[in-house]
Amino acid sequence: MVGAVSDVGVQRPRAVPARTNVSALVATPDSPLLATTLMRSFELVAGIALFALAATAIVVVLVPSSSAARVGFAVELVFVGVALVVLALLLSRRSARAVMQPLEVLDRALARITSGDLNVRVQLDHAAAEIRYVGDSVNAMVRELTRLRVIEIERAKDQRVRRELTEVVHASLDRDHVVQRAVEVVGDALEVDRVHIRLLEREHGRLAAEWCRSEDIAPVTSVALLDEAEPLVRLIGVTDDRNAVVIDDARDVARFSVEQRQAFGHVSVRAALKYPIIVGAQVAGAIVASEQGTARPWTKSEVVLMEGFAREIGRALDHARAFELQREMVERLGVLDRSKNEFLSEVSRELRGPLATVLGYIEMLTDESAQNVTVEQRHMLSVVERSGEKLLVLISNLLTMSRMEAGEFEPKLVPVDLPALVRRVGEAVGPSLANGSLQLTVNVEPGIQLVADESQIERALHNLVANSVKFTPPGGQIDVFAGFERSDIRSDIVIEVRDSGIGIAVDEQDELFTRFFSATGPRRRETLGVGLGLYIVKQIVDGHDGSLRVESQPGHGSTFTIRLPVRTGETRRRASDRAADTTTDHPVTP
């Protein structure tokens, strides 16, 4: 710590009662006023004097003596007595006034003080010493009250300023914005010439923000750092020091060397207050308030205020840093996601070329025109062809997934001929029904008006049926049903695929529609895909605001149910526009 904090010391008055009971100073009707008391006492004195005078006169008259002398003496006595009485009365009045006037002054002063006026000073130059002493005490009390009030006002201002700073610095998550607003608020609050914030970057403090009260103030940016001026470096730069640096006067001969004083002069710093900014647990920078031309004895409350500022700025910077990291992370993930999607669609395209040759040659080899292919070779070729077809499905699923993830899979809603669609799917799956050992039945309710993306729904149904084919052993049964399901509230179009296959364990049913899900257990051995088929079904159904359910028990087959909302042919809006809009769904009766 370079400097000492000077105290806002108002000297404590000598004789102020710890608790001044103001109301006790006001006379009450029960106790006689001092003036009355004094008057009465002097009247008493005058009475006694009068009485003594009368008594003397009587004695003089009664005691025999020469009458002339007696008369003269008596007259003298009477005069003296009257003079005494008058004197006594005069004295009493004067004394009463001498005591009363200062007391009245005090009384008025106290009345003003009680009403909140602290500009009152009691002036009792001619009063008695004791009363002047009371007056001094009243003055001291007023000073103390004033001091307390100033402290109270300062505290309220500090709190207001800190609140303001907190609001300002936390209003933004942008680091540069935070520090810029902070120097402005701190500069206003401390009423200094300039405030700057340096943030630590690669060992050096980068000037992050600066505020100057006016154009006459030289910014610290304009001066080069002088390494030899150690206190200056500690002040202007950023060090690992966690303490405040308080410089009341940079020209303090007792505290700074000639070189140091010159260095301060170079950067136009006469007084400065610095507090480190701590972000997390590290010193991240410092905030410095400085005066250009005048010394400034920083008060303790200012230092405390600065500490609070530095802490708030540190917190705000911490938030900003966390936000920045998060933003970067999200951005990087976004880039990664985009490049993944691009990669997927690129790869799926690249795979299609070679597959074209494979499948093309197989077709040519198995054409009737190819005469010299043996039955055995023909079988082998059909296996190769089937594998090629599976690969093709896989590739197109990958491509579909990458398009879904890239948000390029909005359904195009058109009226769909559902019976024809179901029939097409049945025909497409037909060849894979294990040479007739699987039975496929199709049952479509007449009159269904489905409005949907035809190719997407066909694909969803195809994937469901293909999934059932995959997991149904020879001799099994697959039933496809499409129809209405009505309730009081709404009616849905239901497409159901039921199989007598190996079923799905309950704990796997929840994950069934997630990406790359692969079953465990007996399903695992049967699985050839990468787990995209059902995920795509789910995405398509979601895109149509529908729902997809599975009911299954291991060993007892599975039932997949797609429910799609009923729409009229005119409702050809995009699915995303219809979110939370259910009132336009008009039930259509078959």
Added chain:
Amino acid sequence: MSVICIVDDDPDVRELVEYKLVQNGHEVLSATNGQDALLLVPDAKPALLLLDVMMPGLSGFDVLSQLRANPATRALPIIMLTAKAQDADAERGFALGANDYMLKPFSPRELLNRINAQLMLVG
């Protein structure tokens, strides 16, 4: 018998198509990229062009629009042959003046049928 030109950067695809077409009595010219195709086609005057889309250098769409801008090749039947599987790509191809659009992998038999259909339309 017609002269058919195929433009594709994949030699295996070129060979497959050539094999199928020659087997069915056509004569085949091939080019490996868009620039060569633009040089070859106006001179060779094929009866039909099979055009890949994704090629290094000029894309199939570029070649297509340049051929359609040239009066000598404006009426040439062109079938796009591509791995670009999205509807939007097909739409673009048709908008630029393609006569047909086939997705890879394709059936050589179906390709032959479509070629013959196009040739028949031209007469």
